[in-house]
Amino acid sequence: MFETGSDFVALSSLEAGPKRSTTLLSRRVPLAAPDAQLALLDALDLPGGDFEARLAEAGIPGLSPKPLGFFQINVGKLCNMTCRHCHVDAGPDRTDEQMDRATAEACVAALARTPAHTVDITGGAPELNPHFEYLVEESVRLGRHVIDRCNLTILLLPRFRHLPEWLAERGVEVVCSLPHWRMRNTDAQRGDGTFEKSIAALRLLNAAGYGRGDPARRLTLVSNPAGAFLAGSQLAMEREWRVGLEREHGVHFDRLICLNNMPISRYLEWLESTGNLAAYMERLTAAFNPAAVDGLMCRDTLSISWDGRIYDCDFNQMLALPSVVEGRFVRVQDFDAATFAARRIVTARHCFGCTAGAGSSCGGATT
Secondary structure (H helix, E strand, C coil): CCCCCCCCCECCCCCCCCCCCCCHHHHCCHHHCHHHHHHHHHCCCCCCCCHHHHHHHCCCCCCCCCCCCEEEEECECECCCCCCCCCCCCECCCCCCECCHHHHHHHHHHHCCCCCCEEEEECCCHHHCCCHHHHHHHHHHCCCEEEEEECCHHHHCHHHCCHHHHHHHCCCEEEEECCCCCHHHHHHHHCCCHHHHHHHHHHHHHHCCCCCCCHHHCEEEEECCCECCCCCCHHHHHHHHHHHHHHHHCCCCCEEEECCCCCCHHHHHHHHHCCCHHHHHHHHHHCECHHHHHHCHHHCEEEECCCCEEECCHHHHHCCCECEECCEECEHHHCCHHHHCCCCCCCCHHHHHCCECCCCECCECCC
8 A cells, every 4th residue: 555644745636636747848947957857866965865885885886787688678758648757758749759760670689689588668658659569579579578668548549459459469568557546646647537548448458368367468557656655565556456456447457566756857856846855865765775676677677768878777768877888888789798797887866766665676676
C-alpha cells in the first residue's frame, strides 16, 4: 500500500482534480536543460548526499558493470501523453528527437555483437517511432526477448489497434504504465480519462492472450507513487492490484513492478514547485539501501538514445550523462562490448532514487 499520514503529498487533490501537464521544453522553463536539473540537485544542503561517498561507506568501491543482459533502446521523446511524473519530458511536441533508420540499423548491428538476452524498447511512446516494428522484428530474429514499454492509451489509436495481436505473435512482453488500479491515482499522474482508456487497452491485451500466465504473452504493469513518497511493497501491491483489477474491471496481468519516482524533469519540477524537493531527497538518502546496489539496472544494461549515444541507464540519458569508455563518450555505431564492460558507471545524486528502500529499476524492486 502507499504511504499515508501527515507527510503524504499527492500530485493532485480531490478538490483540485487531476492537472494537465505540458512539456518543460514547450514552456521554455530552465529545468528543460539537464544541466539545470543537475545543478538544482547539487545545490541542496543534503547531509549524506554524496552518492559515491555512501557507496564507499558501505564498502562498495564505485559501480562496476556486470555481464550485459539488457539492451535498452530509447527511440525518442515523442508521446501521445504528457504525464506529470515523466522523467523523459516526453509529449506530442517532441517531434524532433526521433531515432532514424540508420541509427536503428546500427542498434541491431550492435545488438548482434552482445550477449544481451533482452531488448527493452522505450520512449516516449516507442510505437510512434516509424522504425519500432523493424526493431522488434530484428530483435526477435536475433533470438532476443523483447519488451515494449507501452503507455496503454496508444493502443486505442486506430493506427495501432493491430499491435496487441502483432506483439503477441512475436512473443513480445508488454510493460505498461498504470500508477494505480483505482482511477484517482492514475488520472492524477497521467490526466483525466487516462484510467478508463488504460482499462480498455488492457482488455485488448487480455483478448490477445496477454496476462493469462503464458510466458510468451507476458503482461507487466508498472506503478509509480502519485506523490512525494517511496514505492510501497511490490509483493503486497501486486496482490491488491490483482484482486482489485479482476473484481472491478475483469482485467488480468502477470506481474506488477514498482518504481520510485526519479527527481528528474517534470517530476523534479513538481517537487520544487510544491516545496517538496528537499524533503523528498532527504527521504531518498535516509532510505539508502546498500543491498539494492547489486541489482541496479545500470550494472547490466546498455541504454541507447534516439541519436545513438550510449548511457549507463535511461535516467542518466535524460540528464545527458553519457557512458565514458576509455576517456571518451561512445555512440552505438562504435560500440565494442569488451571495452564497454571495462567502464566505470557514471553516478550523481539522482541515483539515490534507485537505491532507496527496496530499490528501484526498470525491472522493479532490486531487493
